[in-house]
Amino acid sequence: MKAIELHSKTDENGRVKIDQETGYENKNVRVLILVDDSEESVLSEAGWFASTVKIPSFDFLKDDKQNIYTISDGEPFED
Secondary structure: OOOOOOOOOEOOOOOEOOOOOOOOOOOOOOOOOOOOOHHHHOOOHHHHHHHHHOOHHHHHHHOHHHOOOOOOOOOOOOO
């Protein structure tokens, strides 16, 4: 699989016009659009933790069997 990166801008209506030669004719293509909006894409620490609670991949952490350490385990780390 090859990747082709195209640069474009949206117009005042939010439409993207792609005027780019790809070298492929009569082929099915997929277009991937990534919006670079750093203010929305960067979550705060609290936002990151809140979003992980909703991800099923982390459901195993809700199991009491995962609570194997206590506050008295280990030694304090000081930098």
